[in-house]
Amino acid sequence: MAESPKANIHAVAHEHIRNNPKFQELVSKRRxxxxLLSAVMLSIYFGFILLIAYGxxxxxxxxxxxxxxxxxPIGxxxxxxxxxxxxxxxxxxxTEFDELNRQILEEAR
Known part of the structure; x- marks a missing residue:
């Protein structure tokens, strides 16, 4: 079954966005x-659990x-x-991530 022209256009647009250096920057910064925030939260949580266990x-x-x-109050x-x-x-x-996303979408048009 042949792909529709519309599906082909979307595939090209997706590939163009994936290859955009700003998209790579956005993915890297967001990840x-x-x-970082996950590590901070896990440190706080496990610190509290350790405090419960040993303090x-x-x-x-x-x-x-x-x-x-x-x-x-600690809890x-x-x-x-x-x-x-x-x-x-x-x-x-x-702020930062949405601005990068906007720039990426503008360049994809």
């Missing part, structure tokens, strides 16, 4: 940034003589760090 007495100390322990900090890191990624994606 490196995603790995139970520290985490169990009362903050102000009441019911709240040191572990509670909240782990959750908030995930939100902050997501925000950092979204901000960079909406």
């Amino acid at each position: 490196a940034f995603a790995w 139970k007495t520290f985490l169990g100390q009362s903050l102000s003589g009441g019911v709240t322990t040191v572990g509670f 909240v900090g782990v959750i908030l760090s995930a939100i902050v890191l997501t925000g950092i990624y979204v901000r960079r994606a909406n």
Whole structure:
């Protein structure tokens, strides 16, 4: 079965985009940034897990003589760090990555 002319045009456009140096830059920058943020989040998470495993007495100390322990704000900090890191990624994606994407699409036309 022969390919339609429209499918052939799309294949050529996709190949043109894949070979664009700006596309290669976008893929490289986005991958490196995603790995960096993933490593930061994993370090925070596993650091907290290690603290739970080996620092139970520290985490169990009362903050102000009441019911709240040191572990509670640290746990909240782990959750908030995930939100902050997501925000950092979204901000960079909406500025630098989207601009590169726009340039790539303009050059493909």
